[in-house]
Amino acid sequence: MEIQKGHHAARPRVAEHEAHAWHETGSDFILVEDFHPPPRIEWARERMLMCRLYIGLIRSISEDYGAAFAAHSDSSTFRMIGIYVFLRAVMCSPVSASKIANTLKLPRVVVVRRLQEMVKQGYVERVGNAYRATDKVNVPDLKNKLQRRIDMIMETARKLSELGESN
Numbered sequence: 001m002e003i004q005k006g007h008h009a010a011r012p013r014v015a016e017h018e019a020h021a022w023h024e025t026g027s028d029f030i031l032v033e034d035f036h037p038p039p040r041i042e043w044a045r046e047r048m049l050m051c052r053l054y055i056g057l058i059r060s061i062s063e064d065y066g067a068a069f070a071a072h073s074d075s076s077t078f079r080m081i082g083i084y085v086f087l088r089a090v091m092c093s094p095v096s097a098s099k100i101a102n103t104l105k106l107p108r109v110v111v112v113r114r115l116q117e118m119v120k121q122g123y124v125e126r127v128g129n130a131y132r133a134t135d136k137v138n139v140p141d142l143k144n145k146l147q148r149r150i151d152m153i154m155e156t157a158r159k160l161s162e163l164g165e166s167n
Contacts, residue, residue, distance in 0.1 A: 053156040094130035
């Protein structure tokens with residue numbers, strides 16, 4: 001098992017656009033250069049960057065759609081189902097609970113329960129035997145929120161590319 005080395009060298013200062021991309025998530029998401037992961041964890045810096053990205057994106061979704069959307073004990077499943085229903089809605093293809101369960105590898109009963117909760121909250125509507133996202137997904141200041149997510153992704157990709165080049 002090869003352990004990745006070479007990530008303990010000093011890193012350049014945090015770029016201005018990175019600070020913008022991550023400023024609302026807290027300093028623990030900006031100061032990646034200050035951390036030296038244990039050498040026993042393979043590809044630790046790359047994985048740390050991906051974790052930071054995942055958490056940043058999940059937090060931004062929770063902030064956009066409010067506490068009610070994220071208040072579930074299995075909120076990752078709730079979000080994943082919501083994201084898939086949204087994806088199918090923008091593809092103009094409402095989707096059945098069975099198809100969602102099959103695609104996401106979740107029990108159908110869980111999918112149906114979460115869809116019912118989303119219908120109650122107004123994020124999803126039932127159309128025959130299928131579900132689609134409602135206009136409630138259009139949150140205020142959406143352009144800036146999407147740009148912030150794009151900046152997070154771009155900054156993570158840039159850092160991952162730098163790490164790849166240094167190896």
